[in-house]
Amino acid sequence: MKHARIRYEHEIHAVTVEADNAVRLSDGRLLAEDQVEWLPPATGSMFALGLNYADHAAELAFTPPTEPLVFIKSVGTYTGHRQVTWRPDNVAYMHYECELVAVIGKAARNVKRADALDYLAGYTVCNDYAIRDYLENYYRPNLRVKNRDATTPVGPWIVDVADVPDASNLTLRTWINGELRQEGSTRDMIFDIPYLIEYLSSFMTLQPGDMIATGTPEGLADVVPGDEVVVEVEGVGRLVNRIVSEADFFSARKEA
Protein backbone atom coordinates (compact mmCIF):
# COMPACT_ATOMS: atom_id res chain seq x y z
CA MET A 1 0.00 0.00 0.00
CA LYS A 2 1.09 3.58 -0.67
CA HIS A 3 0.65 6.30 1.94
CA ALA A 4 0.87 10.01 1.17
CA ARG A 5 0.29 13.39 2.73
CA ILE A 6 -1.59 15.93 0.69
CA ARG A 7 -3.19 19.32 1.11
CA TYR A 8 -6.70 19.77 -0.22
CA GLU A 9 -8.90 22.78 0.38
CA HIS A 10 -6.36 24.14 2.94
CA GLU A 11 -6.33 21.00 5.03
CA ILE A 12 -3.65 18.36 5.33
CA HIS A 13 -4.77 14.76 4.91
CA ALA A 14 -3.09 11.40 5.34
CA VAL A 15 -4.24 9.42 2.30
CA THR A 16 -3.73 6.15 0.50
CA VAL A 17 -2.87 6.09 -3.17
CA GLU A 18 -4.87 4.05 -5.68
CA ALA A 19 -4.85 3.47 -9.47
CA ASP A 20 -3.66 6.39 -11.61
CA ASN A 21 -2.30 8.06 -8.45
CA ALA A 22 -5.78 8.99 -7.28
CA VAL A 23 -5.80 9.53 -3.53
CA ARG A 24 -8.33 8.19 -1.04
CA LEU A 25 -9.16 10.42 1.90
CA SER A 26 -10.11 8.91 5.25
CA ASP A 27 -13.72 9.99 4.66
CA GLY A 28 -13.83 7.90 1.47
CA ARG A 29 -13.50 10.67 -1.10
CA LEU A 30 -11.31 9.86 -4.11
CA LEU A 31 -9.36 12.77 -5.66
CA ALA A 32 -7.32 12.82 -8.85
CA GLU A 33 -3.53 13.27 -8.74
CA ASP A 34 -3.74 16.81 -10.08
CA GLN A 35 -6.51 17.94 -7.74
CA VAL A 36 -4.33 17.90 -4.64
CA GLU A 37 -1.08 19.44 -3.42
CA TRP A 38 1.38 16.66 -2.69
CA LEU A 39 3.42 17.15 0.47
CA PRO A 40 6.59 15.34 1.56
CA PRO A 41 5.36 12.02 2.99
CA ALA A 42 7.65 12.30 6.04
CA THR A 43 9.12 15.31 7.82
CA GLY A 44 11.81 14.00 10.16
CA SER A 45 15.52 14.52 9.74
CA MET A 46 17.02 13.20 6.54
CA PHE A 47 20.32 11.37 6.72
CA ALA A 48 21.68 11.63 3.21
CA LEU A 49 24.57 9.62 1.86
CA GLY A 50 27.33 11.02 -0.26
CA LEU A 51 29.38 8.84 -2.58
CA ASN A 52 27.39 5.70 -1.82
CA TYR A 53 27.44 4.19 -5.31
CA ALA A 54 30.60 2.62 -6.58
CA ASP A 55 30.08 4.15 -10.02
CA HIS A 56 29.21 7.67 -8.80
CA ALA A 57 32.21 7.69 -6.51
CA ALA A 58 34.41 6.82 -9.48
CA GLU A 59 32.81 9.50 -11.65
CA LEU A 60 33.71 12.22 -9.16
CA ALA A 61 37.27 10.89 -8.94
CA PHE A 62 37.17 10.00 -5.26
CA THR A 63 38.10 6.74 -3.65
CA PRO A 64 34.96 5.11 -2.23
CA PRO A 65 34.51 5.84 1.46
CA THR A 66 35.32 3.18 4.05
CA GLU A 67 32.73 4.66 6.41
CA PRO A 68 29.38 6.16 5.32
CA LEU A 69 29.58 9.84 4.40
CA VAL A 70 26.41 11.17 6.02
CA PHE A 71 25.03 14.69 5.92
CA ILE A 72 21.82 16.00 7.42
CA LYS A 73 18.89 17.79 5.87
CA SER A 74 16.10 19.54 7.73
CA VAL A 75 12.42 19.93 6.96
CA GLY A 76 12.63 23.31 5.21
CA THR A 77 14.42 21.81 2.22
CA TYR A 78 11.75 19.21 1.50
CA THR A 79 9.05 19.68 -1.09
CA GLY A 80 6.48 17.31 -2.52
CA HIS A 81 5.58 15.59 -5.79
CA ARG A 82 4.66 17.90 -8.68
CA GLN A 83 6.13 20.96 -6.93
CA VAL A 84 8.83 23.35 -8.12
CA THR A 85 12.50 23.80 -7.18
CA TRP A 86 14.46 26.96 -7.89
CA ARG A 87 17.77 27.32 -9.66
CA PRO A 88 19.68 30.29 -8.25
CA ASP A 89 20.74 32.95 -10.73
CA ASN A 90 24.33 32.91 -11.92
CA VAL A 91 25.29 29.35 -11.05
CA ALA A 92 27.07 27.02 -13.45
CA TYR A 93 26.01 23.58 -12.24
CA MET A 94 22.85 22.41 -10.50
CA HIS A 95 22.26 18.68 -10.75
CA TYR A 96 19.59 16.21 -9.66
CA GLU A 97 20.26 13.03 -7.70
CA CYS A 98 17.73 10.19 -7.87
CA GLU A 99 17.73 8.28 -4.57
CA LEU A 100 15.94 5.49 -2.78
CA VAL A 101 14.86 6.64 0.69
CA ALA A 102 14.21 4.41 3.69
CA VAL A 103 11.67 5.89 6.13
CA ILE A 104 12.01 5.00 9.81
CA GLY A 105 8.85 3.66 11.46
CA LYS A 106 9.87 3.32 15.08
CA ALA A 107 12.64 4.56 17.35
CA ALA A 108 15.85 2.71 16.48
CA ARG A 109 18.90 2.50 18.76
CA ASN A 110 21.62 -0.14 18.55
CA VAL A 111 19.76 -2.07 15.88
CA LYS A 112 21.57 -4.95 14.20
CA ARG A 113 21.57 -5.34 10.44
CA ALA A 114 19.52 -8.51 10.61
CA ASP A 115 16.69 -6.69 12.41
CA ALA A 116 16.92 -3.39 10.55
CA LEU A 117 13.90 -3.80 8.29
CA ASP A 118 11.66 -4.15 11.36
CA TYR A 119 12.31 -0.47 12.04
CA LEU A 120 11.20 0.79 8.64
CA ALA A 121 7.86 2.42 7.84
CA GLY A 122 8.59 1.91 4.15
CA TYR A 123 10.38 3.45 1.19
CA THR A 124 10.07 6.63 -0.78
CA VAL A 125 12.06 8.51 -3.42
CA CYS A 126 13.93 11.79 -3.29
CA ASN A 127 15.69 14.09 -5.66
CA ASP A 128 18.67 15.35 -3.72
CA TYR A 129 19.52 18.40 -5.85
CA ALA A 130 22.92 20.00 -5.37
CA ILE A 131 24.29 23.38 -6.46
CA ARG A 132 27.91 22.52 -6.96
CA ASP A 133 29.02 26.15 -7.27
CA TYR A 134 28.46 26.52 -3.53
CA LEU A 135 30.60 23.59 -2.38
CA GLU A 136 33.07 24.50 0.35
CA ASN A 137 35.43 22.11 2.11
CA TYR A 138 33.82 22.54 5.53
CA TYR A 139 31.29 19.93 6.62
CA ARG A 140 31.16 19.10 2.92
CA PRO A 141 28.60 18.88 1.38
CA ASN A 142 27.63 22.06 3.18
CA LEU A 143 24.10 23.28 3.85
CA ARG A 144 24.25 25.95 1.15
CA VAL A 145 24.68 23.14 -1.39
CA LYS A 146 22.20 20.66 0.10
CA ASN A 147 19.73 22.29 2.50
CA ARG A 148 18.22 25.05 0.39
CA ASP A 149 14.54 25.96 0.53
CA ALA A 150 12.37 23.55 -1.50
CA THR A 151 15.39 21.90 -3.09
CA THR A 152 14.80 18.32 -1.98
CA PRO A 153 11.66 16.85 -3.57
CA VAL A 154 10.50 13.81 -1.57
CA GLY A 155 7.70 11.41 -2.43
CA PRO A 156 5.24 10.98 -3.91
CA TRP A 157 4.39 8.49 -1.17
CA ILE A 158 5.70 5.87 1.22
CA VAL A 159 5.31 2.33 -0.02
CA ASP A 160 5.09 -0.48 2.53
CA VAL A 161 8.22 -2.57 3.17
CA ALA A 162 6.33 -5.73 2.25
CA ASP A 163 5.62 -4.32 -1.22
CA VAL A 164 9.33 -4.05 -2.01
CA PRO A 165 10.68 -7.60 -1.75
CA ASP A 166 14.31 -6.71 -2.56
CA ALA A 167 15.38 -3.10 -2.03
CA SER A 168 18.91 -3.99 -3.07
CA ASN A 169 17.95 -4.71 -6.66
CA LEU A 170 15.92 -1.74 -7.89
CA THR A 171 16.50 0.35 -10.99
CA LEU A 172 16.84 4.12 -10.53
CA ARG A 173 16.17 6.43 -13.44
CA THR A 174 16.09 10.18 -14.06
CA TRP A 175 14.56 11.91 -17.04
CA ILE A 176 14.94 15.56 -18.05
CA ASN A 177 12.08 16.67 -20.29
CA GLY A 178 11.32 13.05 -21.09
CA GLU A 179 14.87 12.12 -22.01
CA LEU A 180 16.52 9.40 -19.91
CA ARG A 181 19.67 10.88 -18.35
CA GLN A 182 20.54 8.71 -15.36
CA GLU A 183 20.16 4.98 -14.86
CA GLY A 184 21.56 2.74 -12.18
CA SER A 185 20.69 0.03 -9.71
CA THR A 186 20.55 -0.08 -5.94
CA ARG A 187 22.72 -3.21 -6.19
CA ASP A 188 25.68 -0.84 -6.68
CA MET A 189 25.20 0.79 -3.27
CA ILE A 190 28.33 0.64 -1.13
CA PHE A 191 26.46 0.72 2.20
CA ASP A 192 22.97 -0.80 2.01
CA ILE A 193 19.93 0.13 4.10
CA PRO A 194 20.37 -2.47 6.87
CA TYR A 195 24.03 -1.45 7.21
CA LEU A 196 23.11 2.25 7.40
CA ILE A 197 20.46 1.64 10.07
CA GLU A 198 22.96 -0.32 12.13
CA TYR A 199 25.61 2.36 11.61
CA LEU A 200 23.45 5.39 12.51
CA SER A 201 21.64 3.69 15.37
CA SER A 202 24.98 2.65 16.86
CA PHE A 203 25.55 6.23 18.04
CA MET A 204 22.10 7.89 18.00
CA THR A 205 18.40 7.15 18.13
CA LEU A 206 16.65 7.29 14.78
CA GLN A 207 13.12 8.65 15.15
CA PRO A 208 9.87 7.73 13.39
CA GLY A 209 9.67 9.87 10.26
CA ASP A 210 13.43 10.15 9.89
CA MET A 211 14.66 9.25 6.44
CA ILE A 212 17.82 7.75 5.04
CA ALA A 213 18.53 8.94 1.49
CA THR A 214 20.85 6.29 0.18
CA GLY A 215 22.84 8.15 -2.48
CA THR A 216 22.78 8.32 -6.24
CA PRO A 217 24.48 6.46 -9.12
CA GLU A 218 26.38 8.07 -11.99
CA GLY A 219 24.73 10.12 -14.71
CA LEU A 220 24.42 13.63 -13.30
CA ALA A 221 23.59 16.61 -15.49
CA ASP A 222 22.76 20.30 -15.25
CA VAL A 223 19.13 21.44 -15.04
CA VAL A 224 17.71 24.85 -15.93
CA PRO A 225 14.44 26.72 -15.41
CA GLY A 226 11.66 25.15 -17.43
CA ASP A 227 13.02 21.62 -17.14
CA GLU A 228 10.75 18.85 -15.94
CA VAL A 229 12.83 16.45 -13.87
CA VAL A 230 11.45 13.00 -13.07
CA VAL A 231 13.22 10.62 -10.72
CA GLU A 232 11.97 7.06 -10.40
CA VAL A 233 12.85 4.10 -8.25
CA GLU A 234 11.44 0.88 -9.63
CA GLY A 235 8.61 -0.43 -7.49
CA VAL A 236 8.68 2.57 -5.17
CA GLY A 237 7.59 5.68 -7.02
CA ARG A 238 8.02 8.26 -9.74
CA LEU A 239 8.58 11.77 -8.43
CA VAL A 240 7.98 14.76 -10.71
CA ASN A 241 9.51 18.19 -10.22
CA ARG A 242 9.94 21.32 -12.31
CA ILE A 243 12.79 23.82 -12.22
CA VAL A 244 11.93 27.51 -11.98
CA SER A 245 14.06 30.62 -11.84
CA GLU A 246 14.98 32.31 -8.58
CA ALA A 247 12.78 35.31 -9.46
CA ASP A 248 9.77 33.14 -10.29
CA PHE A 249 10.13 31.08 -7.13
CA PHE A 250 10.29 34.03 -4.77
CA SER A 251 7.59 36.06 -6.49
CA ALA A 252 5.21 33.08 -6.39
CA ARG A 253 6.01 32.59 -2.74
CA LYS A 254 5.26 36.24 -1.99
CA GLU A 255 1.82 35.86 -3.57
CA ALA A 256 1.05 32.65 -1.70
Next chain:
Amino acid sequence: MSRTLHDVASGTLFGVALNYQGLLDQHLAAFQQAPYQKPPTQPVLFIKTPNTRNEHAGVVLQPQGKRLQPGPALGVVIGERASRVSLENAMAHVAGYVVVNEFSLPEDSYYRPAVKAKCRDGFCALGPQLVPRDQVANANQLSLKLWVNGELRQENSTANWVRDIPQLIAEISEFMTLHPGDVLITGTPEGRVDVVPGDRVDVEISGVGRLTNQIQAETPA
Protein backbone atom coordinates in the same frame (compact mmCIF):
# COMPACT_ATOMS: atom_id res chain seq x y z
CA MET B 1 13.26 22.40 29.59
CA SER B 2 10.71 24.91 30.81
CA ARG B 3 7.32 24.68 29.18
CA THR B 4 7.61 28.11 27.63
CA LEU B 5 11.02 27.45 26.15
CA HIS B 6 9.96 24.07 24.83
CA ASP B 7 6.93 25.58 23.12
CA VAL B 8 8.79 28.47 21.58
CA ALA B 9 12.06 26.82 20.57
CA SER B 10 10.67 23.66 19.01
CA GLY B 11 12.12 23.97 15.49
CA THR B 12 15.34 22.96 13.83
CA LEU B 13 18.61 23.46 15.73
CA PHE B 14 21.18 25.03 13.39
CA GLY B 15 24.75 25.28 14.63
CA VAL B 16 27.45 27.64 13.42
CA ALA B 17 31.01 26.33 13.65
CA LEU B 18 34.18 28.40 13.67
CA ASN B 19 32.29 31.56 14.63
CA TYR B 20 34.80 32.76 17.22
CA GLN B 21 37.75 34.64 15.78
CA GLY B 22 40.19 32.98 18.19
CA LEU B 23 39.08 29.53 17.11
CA LEU B 24 39.21 30.40 13.43
CA ASP B 25 42.66 31.94 13.84
CA GLN B 26 43.96 28.72 15.40
CA HIS B 27 43.08 26.88 12.21
CA LEU B 28 43.82 29.45 9.52
CA ALA B 29 47.17 27.96 8.53
CA ALA B 30 45.65 24.48 8.22
CA PHE B 31 42.72 25.91 6.26
CA GLN B 32 45.12 26.96 3.49
CA GLN B 33 46.11 23.31 3.03
CA ALA B 34 44.34 20.17 1.77
CA PRO B 35 41.60 19.20 2.12
CA TYR B 36 40.35 22.75 2.80
CA GLN B 37 42.44 24.72 0.27
CA LYS B 38 41.08 28.04 1.52
CA PRO B 39 39.31 29.41 4.59
CA PRO B 40 35.52 29.28 4.62
CA THR B 41 33.77 32.15 2.83
CA GLN B 42 30.28 31.40 4.23
CA PRO B 43 28.98 30.51 7.69
CA VAL B 44 30.00 26.92 8.48
CA LEU B 45 26.69 25.31 9.44
CA PHE B 46 25.57 22.05 10.94
CA ILE B 47 22.32 20.57 12.21
CA LYS B 48 21.69 19.16 15.67
CA THR B 49 18.95 16.58 15.10
CA PRO B 50 15.91 16.50 17.47
CA ASN B 51 17.25 13.50 19.40
CA THR B 52 20.04 15.77 20.68
CA ARG B 53 17.62 18.00 22.60
CA ASN B 54 18.29 18.16 26.29
CA GLU B 55 17.23 20.49 29.08
CA HIS B 56 18.38 22.39 32.13
CA ALA B 57 19.38 19.90 34.85
CA GLY B 58 19.33 17.10 32.28
CA VAL B 59 21.85 14.27 32.15
CA VAL B 60 24.36 14.05 29.30
CA LEU B 61 25.85 10.63 28.65
CA GLN B 62 29.52 10.16 27.86
CA PRO B 63 29.70 7.48 25.15
CA GLN B 64 31.85 4.48 26.02
CA GLY B 65 35.49 5.09 25.19
CA LYS B 66 34.95 8.58 23.77
CA ARG B 67 36.01 12.02 24.92
CA LEU B 68 33.11 14.36 25.62
CA GLN B 69 33.34 18.14 25.35
CA PRO B 70 30.78 20.77 26.30
CA GLY B 71 30.19 23.68 23.91
CA PRO B 72 29.04 26.90 25.52
CA ALA B 73 27.05 28.96 23.05
CA LEU B 74 24.39 31.63 22.80
CA GLY B 75 21.23 30.32 21.16
CA VAL B 76 19.10 32.71 19.12
CA VAL B 77 15.45 31.69 18.93
CA ILE B 78 13.67 32.76 15.77
CA GLY B 79 10.32 34.47 16.31
CA GLU B 80 9.29 35.40 12.81
CA ARG B 81 9.88 33.63 9.54
CA ALA B 82 13.10 34.91 8.01
CA SER B 83 13.63 34.52 4.29
CA ARG B 84 16.10 36.79 2.54
CA VAL B 85 16.14 39.41 5.23
CA SER B 86 18.52 42.34 5.24
CA LEU B 87 21.08 43.11 7.93
CA GLU B 88 18.92 46.03 9.04
CA ASN B 89 15.77 43.93 9.49
CA ALA B 90 17.35 40.76 10.81
CA MET B 91 16.85 41.39 14.53
CA ALA B 92 13.10 41.84 14.04
CA HIS B 93 13.00 38.08 13.35
CA VAL B 94 14.51 37.16 16.70
CA ALA B 95 12.21 36.17 19.58
CA GLY B 96 14.95 35.93 22.17
CA TYR B 97 17.94 34.09 23.54
CA VAL B 98 18.70 30.91 25.38
CA VAL B 99 21.84 29.37 26.82
CA VAL B 100 23.00 26.33 24.84
CA ASN B 101 25.50 23.64 25.69
CA GLU B 102 26.35 22.10 22.34
CA PHE B 103 28.08 18.87 23.36
CA SER B 104 30.41 17.18 20.90
CA LEU B 105 33.11 14.61 20.62
CA PRO B 106 36.42 16.33 19.79
CA GLU B 107 36.70 17.37 16.15
CA ASP B 108 40.05 16.73 14.54
CA SER B 109 38.72 17.75 11.14
CA TYR B 110 36.10 20.13 9.76
CA TYR B 111 36.09 18.55 6.31
CA ARG B 112 33.09 16.22 6.61
CA PRO B 113 29.79 16.73 8.46
CA ALA B 114 30.28 15.94 12.15
CA VAL B 115 27.22 13.73 12.56
CA LYS B 116 28.91 11.12 14.74
CA ALA B 117 30.46 13.81 16.93
CA LYS B 118 27.42 16.05 17.32
CA CYS B 119 24.16 14.17 16.79
CA ARG B 120 24.17 11.80 19.75
CA ASP B 121 21.14 11.63 22.01
CA GLY B 122 21.01 14.48 24.52
CA PHE B 123 23.99 16.35 23.02
CA CYS B 124 22.25 19.74 22.82
CA ALA B 125 21.07 21.21 26.11
CA LEU B 126 18.98 24.40 26.00
CA GLY B 127 17.75 26.39 28.96
CA PRO B 128 16.80 27.26 31.54
CA GLN B 129 14.51 29.77 29.86
CA LEU B 130 13.93 31.98 26.87
CA VAL B 131 15.00 35.56 27.46
CA PRO B 132 13.06 37.97 25.26
CA ARG B 133 15.13 39.92 22.75
CA ASP B 134 14.47 43.29 24.30
CA GLN B 135 15.84 42.19 27.67
CA VAL B 136 19.34 41.84 26.21
CA ALA B 137 20.68 45.26 25.39
CA ASN B 138 23.68 44.21 23.32
CA ALA B 139 24.10 40.62 22.21
CA ASN B 140 27.59 41.47 20.94
CA GLN B 141 28.93 42.06 24.44
CA LEU B 142 27.95 38.99 26.43
CA SER B 143 30.38 36.96 28.48
CA LEU B 144 30.30 33.17 28.16
CA LYS B 145 31.61 31.08 31.01
CA LEU B 146 31.94 27.35 31.41
CA TRP B 147 32.33 25.81 34.84
CA VAL B 148 33.14 22.20 35.55
CA ASN B 149 32.38 21.26 39.16
CA GLY B 150 32.36 24.93 40.04
CA GLU B 151 35.75 25.65 38.48
CA LEU B 152 35.90 28.18 35.64
CA ARG B 153 37.38 26.33 32.63
CA GLN B 154 36.46 28.38 29.57
CA GLU B 155 35.63 32.03 29.15
CA ASN B 156 35.04 34.24 26.16
CA SER B 157 32.85 37.03 24.85
CA THR B 158 30.39 37.32 21.99
CA ALA B 159 32.42 40.40 21.05
CA ASN B 160 34.74 37.84 19.40
CA TRP B 161 32.17 36.46 16.98
CA VAL B 162 33.28 36.21 13.37
CA ARG B 163 29.69 36.99 12.34
CA ASP B 164 27.13 38.60 14.59
CA ILE B 165 23.46 37.71 14.67
CA PRO B 166 22.25 40.03 11.87
CA GLN B 167 25.06 38.81 9.60
CA LEU B 168 24.24 35.17 10.28
CA ILE B 169 20.51 35.64 9.71
CA ALA B 170 21.07 37.62 6.52
CA GLU B 171 23.54 35.15 5.03
CA ILE B 172 21.68 32.00 6.05
CA SER B 173 18.22 33.23 5.08
CA GLU B 174 19.48 33.97 1.59
CA PHE B 175 19.15 30.27 0.76
CA MET B 176 17.24 28.73 3.65
CA THR B 177 14.24 30.09 5.53
CA LEU B 178 14.53 30.31 9.28
CA HIS B 179 11.18 29.44 10.83
CA PRO B 180 9.67 30.50 14.15
CA GLY B 181 11.06 28.17 16.79
CA ASP B 182 14.29 27.44 14.94
CA VAL B 183 17.37 28.00 17.06
CA LEU B 184 20.61 29.41 15.72
CA ILE B 185 23.50 28.23 17.89
CA THR B 186 26.01 31.01 17.38
CA GLY B 187 29.17 29.02 18.00
CA THR B 188 31.49 27.75 20.69
CA PRO B 189 34.78 29.53 21.39
CA GLU B 190 38.25 27.98 21.34
CA GLY B 191 39.41 25.97 24.30
CA ARG B 192 36.89 23.17 24.58
CA VAL B 193 37.59 21.02 27.64
CA ASP B 194 36.94 17.37 28.39
CA VAL B 195 34.33 16.33 30.95
CA VAL B 196 33.84 12.93 32.56
CA PRO B 197 31.07 11.05 34.38
CA GLY B 198 30.25 12.68 37.68
CA ASP B 199 31.01 16.19 36.45
CA ARG B 200 28.56 19.01 36.82
CA VAL B 201 28.79 21.39 33.88
CA ASP B 202 27.46 24.95 33.96
CA VAL B 203 27.28 27.40 31.10
CA GLU B 204 26.54 30.98 32.05
CA ILE B 205 25.91 33.81 29.63
CA SER B 206 25.61 37.26 31.13
CA GLY B 207 22.01 38.43 31.16
CA VAL B 208 20.72 35.21 29.60
CA GLY B 209 21.08 32.57 32.26
CA ARG B 210 22.96 29.64 33.67
CA LEU B 211 22.42 26.16 32.25
CA THR B 212 23.41 23.14 34.32
CA ASN B 213 23.95 19.58 33.17
CA GLN B 214 25.25 16.45 34.82
CA ILE B 215 27.56 13.99 33.06
CA GLN B 216 27.01 10.26 33.46
CA ALA B 217 28.52 7.24 31.81
CA GLU B 218 26.56 5.60 29.02
CA THR B 219 25.75 2.05 29.97
CA PRO B 220 26.79 -0.55 27.38
CA ALA B 221 24.08 -1.66 24.94
